[in-house]
């Protein structure tokens with residue numbers, strides 16, 4: 001039974017899949033003080049939050065069983081991702097599920113600003129009739145600057161186009177082509193400052209966007225500009241905004257999100273030209289059901305089938321790339337497992353190279369699988385795909401990944417080399433069309449071995465009778481040989497043998513082999529059964 005803690009107000013309807021699943025038990029405890037959360041987090045396998053719960057490093061210190069933190073929404077700035085990654089905890093979110101709601105709130109805020117609706121409402125409900133005081137402006141033919149043309153920014157731009165606005169979009173990923181297709185203009189931040197009558201921000205809160213709209217930027221804006229923030233508090237410097245509102249440089253601002261929440265900057269909150277809401281962008285029936293439903297389904301998938309779709313601390317790969325990488329995923333981990341056994345000690349340096357078609361794909365997931373295979377040997381089950389890079393660095397191991405789209409004879413080829421001092425071990429592998437995974441290089445010798453559960457690696461001198469002696473020794477121990485491969489550099493020189501066996505070859509068997517004339521070393525290499533694909 002997996003225990004799930006829901007620590008913010010999340011839609012029960014959206015959580016139905018978890019409530020009804022026999023393998024999951026859900027505890028709903030919204031509004032827990034941090035110390036209480038820290039006290040109980042150790043009991044849980046997954047945590048579901050919105051923006052309120054602050055998932056800090058301190059709280060995660062006690063999260064010994066936690067495998068997943070799910071953000072029922074988009075922004076993950078309330079979660080210490082680095083601390084979660086270090087502990088191997090997957091952080092997922094529900095991108096897209098609240099896009100429409102956030103875009104619609106942005107339009108509502110823009111209209112409220114343009115037509116002074118909240119102030120007019122307050123005055124009218126007090127019995128006043130101040131028709132002149134609340135004269136507004138049209139949005140038609142005005143210029144809207146959209147900073148951050150992601151999912152929400154795009155929906156806002158589309159809606160604003162239908163109001164007859166000219167749209168200037170700024171986003172590091174916005175291309176001329178896409179802007180053209182959408183019927184908007186790609187612009188710089190400065191161009192937006194100079195030309196926009198309304199500016200709305202839709203970026204995440206990250207180092208680059210913190211204080212993006214500050215005194216300096218506001219000084220460059222068109223006098224009388226109106227500013228909207230339905231993204232994250234902190235993208236706009238609140239005190240700078242108050243100064244610009246007081247000077248009249250900014251005619252009005254509509255703010256849904258604040259530097260600290262609940263909001264406490266009274267100068268901003270009480271300003272007559274400001275419209276404020278308490279972080280309501282995603283607060284609709286539809287968005288709340290969708291975000292809760294999405295994270296519930298994904299949590300079930302992660303625990304039941306190990307499939308992850310929206311991890312924030314894992315490489316995001318497209319379905320197409322996933323299909324291409326799939327055959328290599330198990331092979332990558334097998335290569336790591338074999339390479340570390342071959343090296344017989346912890347590596348100081350890991351080199352991974354991708355050649356051919358595979359080098360043209362996004363290979364981070366494969367690298368993580370290789371590193372997981374290597375690190376698990378000494379660090380055990382604490383290693384997973386999330387923390388593999390981190391743990392490698394923590395262990396002081398240098399790593400280098402190189403990619404060369406030119407292949408070395410195979411359509412795709414991966415090589416892993418581990419170094420420690422003068423010692424080195426390497427494994428090269430490929431997927432042969434129609435034949436599956438093959439190890440084609442071991443310690444610089446060419447071989448052709450299917451990765452199977454029981455492998456025997458033998459270093460010997462290239463002298464007559466070697467194969468026979470090894471075969472009969474294994475026979476003495478009742479060990480059947482599946483396949484046998486011999487590789488040698490020069491006739492009569494050093495050589496290797498790689499055998500696939502029907503069972504383990506440990507202890508006495510290795511002692512017996514090592515006693516054979518001409519045999520230098522014998523190593524049993526094991527691949528856990530569950531990591532070995534059914535032979536084809």
Ligand SMILES: NC(=O)C1=CN([C@@H]2O[C@H](COP(=O)(O)OP(=O)(O)OC[C@H]3O[C@@H](n4cnc5c(N)ncnc54)[C@H](O)[C@@H]3O)[C@@H](O)[C@H]2O)C=CC1
Pocket residue numbers: 073074075076095096098099102147148149150151152153170171172173202203204205208209230231232256257279280281282283
């Ligand atoms: N008020 C609310 O309740 C809600 C707020 N949000 C917030 O809205 C924001 C946007 O969400 P989505 O559109 O879903 O995310 P998204 O990831 O689809 O879009 C974000 C865009 O910002 C761009 N960006 C990053 N750095 C930038 C920079 N320095 N300058 C310009 N653009 C930059 C990215 O390239 C990306 O296209 C997030 O901060 C999210 O947390 C989302 C939902 C509800």
Ligand SMILES: O=C(O)C(=O)COP(=O)(O)O
Pocket residue numbers: 050051052072073074075076098279280281282283
């Ligand atoms: O999804 C987001 O980024 C939001 O800001 C929504 O926050 P909430 O889930 O309403 O606390």
